Amino acid sequence: MASPPLKTRGFFPMQASIFISAKPKPFSPPISVKSQHTPTTLGQPLHSAFPMAAPKWAQKTITLPPQRRGCHLITPKILKEIDQDLSGFKCGLAHFFLQHTSASLTLNENYDSDVRDDTETFLNRIVPEGRSAPWKHTLEGPDDMPAHIKSSMFGCTLTVPITDGRLNMGTWQGIWLCEHRDHATPRKVVVTLNGV
Amino acid sequence: MASPPLKTRGFFPMQASIFISAKPKPFSPPISVKSQHTPTTLGQPLHSAFPMAAPKWAQKTITLPPQRRGCHLITPKILKEIDQDLSGFKCGLAHFFLQHTSASLTLNENYDSDVRDDTETFLNRIVPEGRSAPWKHTLEGPDDMPAHIKSSMFGCTLTVPITDGRLNMGTWQGIWLCEHRDHATPRKVVVTLNGV
Amino acid sequence: MASPPLKTRGFFPMQASIFISAKPKPFSPPISVKSQHTPTTLGQPLHSAFPMAAPKWAQKTITLPPQRRGCHLITPKILKEIDQDLSGFKCGLAHFFLQHTSASLTLNENYDSDVRDDTETFLNRIVPEGRSAPWKHTLEGPDDMPAHIKSSMFGCTLTVPITDGRLNMGTWQGIWLCEHRDHATPRKVVVTLNGV
Numbered sequence: 299m300a301s302p303p304l305k306t307r308g309f310f311p312m313q314a315s316i317f318i319s320a321k322p323k324p325f326s327p328p329i330s331v332k333s334q335h336t337p338t339t340l341g342q343p344l345h346s347a348f349p350m351a352a353p354k355w356a357q358k359t360i361t362l363p364p365q366r367r368g369c370h371l372i373t374p375k376i377l378k379e380i381d382q383d384l385s386g387f388k389c390g391l392a393h394f395f396l397q398h399t400s401a402s403l404t405l406n407e408n409y410d411s412d413v414r415d416d417t418e419t420f421l422n423r424i425v426p427e428g429r430s431a432p433w434k435h436t437l438e439g440p441d442d443m444p445a446h447i448k449s450s451m452f453g454c455t456l457t458v459p460i461t462d463g464r465l466n467m468g469t470w471q472g473i474w475l476c477e478h479r480d481h482a483t484p485r486k487v488v489v490t491l492n493g494v
Numbered sequence: 495m496a497s498p499p500l501k502t503r504g505f506f507p508m509q510a511s512i513f514i515s516a517k518p519k520p521f522s523p524p525i526s527v528k529s530q531h532t533p534t535t536l537g538q539p540l541h542s543a544f545p546m547a548a549p550k551w552a553q554k555t556i557t558l559p560p561q562r563r564g565c566h567l568i569t570p571k572i573l574k575e576i577d578q579d580l581s582g583f584k585c586g587l588a589h590f591f592l593q594h595t596s597a598s599l600t601l602n603e604n605y606d607s608d609v610r611d612d613t614e615t616f617l618n619r620i621v622p623e624g625r626s627a628p629w630k631h632t633l634e635g636p637d638d639m640p641a642h643i644k645s646s647m648f649g650c651t652l653t654v655p656i657t658d659g660r661l662n663m664g665t666w667q668g669i670w671l672c673e674h675r676d677h678a679t680p681r682k683v684v685v686t687l688n689g690v
Numbered sequence: 691m692a693s694p695p696l697k698t699r700g701f702f703p704m705q706a707s708i709f710i711s712a713k714p715k716p717f718s719p720p721i722s723v724k725s726q727h728t729p730t731t732l733g734q735p736l737h738s739a740f741p742m743a744a745p746k747w748a749q750k751t752i753t754l755p756p757q758r759r760g761c762h763l764i765t766p767k768i769l770k771e772i773d774q775d776l777s778g779f780k781c782g783l784a785h786f787f788l789q790h791t792s793a794s795l796t797l798n799e800n801y802d803s804d805v806r807d808d809t810e811t812f813l814n815r816i817v818p819e820g821r822s823a824p825w826k827h828t829l830e831g832p833d834d835m836p837a838h839i840k841s842s843m844f845g846c847t848l849t850v851p852i853t854d855g856r857l858n859m860g861t862w863q864g865i866w867l868c869e870h871r872d873h874a875t876p877r878k879v880v881v882t883l884n885g886v
Contacts, residue, residue, distance in 0.1 A: 424620060
């Protein structure tokens, strides 16, 4: 199908984009927030106001050591690298970006390792590999094309809320690195923290 | 495979992370933005400048009532909880984070409920359950391990742009909560709003 | 199962949400950041401090021309639209939001087009279409319900870190638009940039 003429492609040409620089309000409103750990104290503010509160950005790249093919809980490794930065945020978002196309990041069970093993079993059942596979892309080995597909199924990026200096995950949630290649290499994760 | 020595693991050691506090520019540039609802008025600014515009953060946890196993459209429930907060943002991002590992959040069709039923049919077809299933993790019931897998397939986190005080979703997009367990429980969603 | 009474649904009522306006700190700390392109210069700051650094937001909608059913590398099309805006950010996040429910956005290999063809092959194998399919939702054609399922499998939203004015993707990562319909239409992507 022919593509429409360039001029009609976008509803919002470049010059129509929002572009805003922050300027402070004369006063900051007080902050009132419940902690997920004290659901019974409704109405009682957890934090006081931050007269000097300013948005902060922190960004670093973490390189994880090679992991065997399968799903791995990496929450402790990640926290070891960012805990000190996290403590500076009362409220914000933590973004995790895996710079690879044959592994994935996902959030799942942090307790029973059988869940990780069963997830690997599922991935290997659903994505054909080897002689039975219909792939054209085989130059990098029989496990490479399945790895690319698994990477898009689970994704390579996560965003987790920050509340009161901590990742605000559920009780049973953990960050998994799923290594889809047989011959593992180090994996880089770009972590970006933003908040107040 | 042996992991490389600690020192060589990360390209960006802790002290190499960006850490920035905001300070205002002496002047804010004017804002010119098209609303997706008025594509015919190109070039005409929708908003005027905000001499006092400052980045804002809002965060709360919404607890959704138990839903039967299947896919459910929750846009109205979500909007009821955040509409008032959203109206304060001209431009920003809304982040939704499900604090669970046996349910998922996804964006899909908001009109025909058959699409939600067919999606549940698909999930049950590709993830084996019961006697035919190869799972080791069965202590929490035959539906638990399949639920974990479905949660990583669809994911538990969404980020939606905010434009002019509203979630800027497509005409047919809605937010779905997919409940993967047979015996539903309340589900918590941490909502984080950030913008100007 | 009956839902609990409204009052007990949410742990965090509206008035309990964080709501923060930014005020500047009296001084900005210096910025020390490694570029992923100069891993050998550890410890040496790449940027100097921004005494006037202020958080910026930019948002626009890009309309992509119709693409045939399949997976398409759209990194060049996207960069052509946002490169100028990106250059204004030393550190931040770029959010891409596809406003559709029968296509998807994913990050995967940017080099061998066979990877994109094989991924389309996989999607068509795993999601039944036509006579063999169990779908109730068929009014919009045999390819429509499979398209909805594929859209939730891969997702319609991506967040990519911005470092030193560029998307900080891995060497082999590219942005894919996966068109799941037979009769393609233009596809709209809302791009939101936020950072300093």
